[in-house]
Amino acid sequence: MTRQTGARPKTKRGIERRAKILAAAEQVIGEKGFNAASIADITRAAGTALGTFYIYFSGKDVLFRELVQDMGRATRSQAAERIAGAANRLEAERAGLEAYLTVVRDRPMQYRIVEEARFVDPDAYRDYYMAFGKVYAEQLEKAERRGEISAGDAEVRAWALMGIAKALGERFVLWEEEVDIERVVTETHAFICKGLAP
Amino acid sequence: MTRQTGARPKTKRGIERRAKILAAAEQVIGEKGFNAASIADITRAAGTALGTFYIYFSGKDVLFRELVQDMGRATRSQAAERIAGAANRLEAERAGLEAYLTVVRDRPMQYRIVEEARFVDPDAYRDYYMAFGKVYAEQLEKAERRGEISAGDAEVRAWALMGIAKALGERFVLWEEEVDIERVVTETHAFICKGLAP
Numbered sequence: 001m002t003r004q005t006g007a008r009p010k011t012k013r014g015i016e017r018r019a020k021i022l023a024a025a026e027q028v029i030g031e032k033g034f035n036a037a038s039i040a041d042i043t044r045a046a047g048t049a050l051g052t053f054y055i056y057f058s059g060k061d062v063l064f065r066e067l068v069q070d071m072g073r074a075t076r077s078q079a080a081e082r083i084a085g086a087a088n089r090l091e092a093e094r095a096g097l098e099a100y101l102t103v104v105r106d107r108p109m110q111y112r113i114v115e116e117a118r119f120v121d122p123d124a125y126r127d128y129y130m131a132f133g134k135v136y137a138e139q140l141e142k143a144e145r146r147g148e149i150s151a152g153d154a155e156v157r158a159w160a161l162m163g164i165a166k167a168l169g170e171r172f173v174l175w176e177e178e179v180d181i182e183r184v185v186t187e188t189h190a191f192i193c194k195g196l197a198p
Numbered sequence: 199m200t201r202q203t204g205a206r207p208k209t210k211r212g213i214e215r216r217a218k219i220l221a222a223a224e225q226v227i228g229e230k231g232f233n234a235a236s237i238a239d240i241t242r243a244a245g246t247a248l249g250t251f252y253i254y255f256s257g258k259d260v261l262f263r264e265l266v267q268d269m270g271r272a273t274r275s276q277a278a279e280r281i282a283g284a285a286n287r288l289e290a291e292r293a294g295l296e297a298y299l300t301v302v303r304d305r306p307m308q309y310r311i312v313e314e315a316r317f318v319d320p321d322a323y324r325d326y327y328m329a330f331g332k333v334y335a336e337q338l339e340k341a342e343r344r345g346e347i348s349a350g351d352a353e354v355r356a357w358a359l360m361g362i363a364k365a366l367g368e369r370f371v372l373w374e375e376e377v378d379i380e381r382v383v384t385e386t387h388a389f390i391c392k393g394l395a396p
Contacts (some may be wrong), residue, residue: 033317035233118313119231126373133369150392156366156385163365164358171331171357175324187354194348195393 009056018056021046025067030109034064034120061121068117068124071110072131075103080135089143090196094189097165101181104169111174133158149196157196164188207254216254219244223265228307232262232318259319266315266322269308270329273301278333287341288394292387295363299379302367309372331356347394355394362386 009015024046029037039060043050057063082099086092104111117125136158143149172184207213222244227235237258241248255261280297284290302309315323334356341347370382 115313115316119317129369152388153381153385156370156382157389159365159369160362160386160389163361163363165361166365167357167361168354171327172354183351184354187351188358190350191355191358191393194395195389197392 014056017048017052021048021053021056021063022067022070025063026071026107026109026113029064029067029116030112034060034116039063064113064117065121065124068114068121068128071114072128075100075110076132076135078103089139089146089148090189090193092139092143093161093192093196094185097168097188097192098181098185100165101169101173101185104173105179105181108174111169129162132162136162147198150198152196161192164192212254215246215250219246219251219254219261220265220268223261224269224305224307224311227262227265227314228310232258232314237261262311262315263319263322266312266319266326269312270326273298273308274330274333276301287337287344287346288387288391290337290341291359291390291394292383295366295386295390296379296383298363299367299371299382302371303377303379306372309367327360330360334360345396348396350394359390362390 009018021042025037025042028041028045031037032041037060039053040050042060042063043053053063057066079096079099083092083095086095114125114128117128133155137154140149140152140154140157144151144154168184168188173179173181207216219240223235223240226239226243229235230239235258237251238248240261241251251261255264277294277297281290281293284293312323312326315326331353335352338347338350338352338355342349342352366382366386371377371379
């Protein structure tokens with residue numbers, strides 16, 4: 001699973017250029033799909049020379065993998081930030097769901113790219129969700145020990161809760177013209193709270 | 199959305215040949231993916247002549263759409279059958295989840311093909327889940343009127359429950375060597391029951 005990935009820049013300028021290419025790739029691959037998006041499309045969108053791409057990534061497949069990994073890290077750290085202030089697990093569930101649906105609304109290309117990873121790079125796809133599921137299950141275990149939720153299989157529950165968020169993001173955010181995150185979160189949170197309550 | 203699809207056979211022999219091609223397509227497209235799977239691969243797997251394909255389908259995209267539609271109809275009718283004997287909605291939730299995970303175990307290619315439809319034929323993908331969600335929400339509404347579950351937004355709940363089934367199918371059936379459907383269903387059903395209880 002530790003495939004060769006491009007060089008990690010050490011200078012500020014290099015870090016910025018690499019980030020710019022990744023941001024452009026998110027837009028271009030998200031819109032066109034992996035196969036149709038060319039490296040030239042990506043560097044054009046990033047406003048960099050084609051050759052610059054190869055300083056950081058040895059190819060489009062490597063870029064794609066790093067993009068999915070970066071998205072996973074960013075989404076996990078955003079979620080952790082958003083739920084950090086929650087008084088207990090049930091409040092954290094609400095904050096986490098709201099944060100997730102907001103990311104789907106604001107960065108719909110991310111959703112699409114992660115889903116495309118299932119076909120383009122199945123390992124990256126699996127790693128993305130397994131990493132999420134692991135953190136989620138650990139949090140549920142801690143909450144169970146603190147008596148904030150009932151006893152249960154933390155991993156099964158973590159995946160059930162992730163599945164809820166994913167399906168709602170697709171149906172009520174990606175597919176809706178008029179997105180009402182608040183309504184969906186309130187309704188779902190009532191269901192989750194009763195499901196998990198001690 | 200009513201795109202031209204191939205001719206529907208009327209004879210028994212025609213119906214069987216068309217079904218054989220669809221079954222072969224499920225296997226071949228599921229394994230190779232839509233782009234890599236050729237019509238020749240599919241007819242070879244079906245044991246029919248290449249020309250026979252075009253009697254029933256005008257092209258690979260039309261075949262794919264019909265395959266997704268057929269899978270949707272079959273899965274919905276299987277689910278309806280499996281939950282028909284349930285005494286109430288909460289029992290039906292258990293039977294439905296178990297039936298879904300069993301389909302994922304026995305026909306993993308279906309899961310993959312429906313997910314690939316998101317990219318190959320977004321309308322077919324959306325129709326597939328919207329049809330499911332509609333039936334599901336109607337059942338929840340009826341159950342609410344019968345007092346079997348608490349009051350709530352049936353569509354949001356239907357999608358939350360579908361999301362649970364999908365995520366668990368992926369994590370604990372598709373990705374596991376040792377599949378223990380019973381354990382996953384029991385754990386999840388406890389959560390769902392408490393979440394929906396009146």
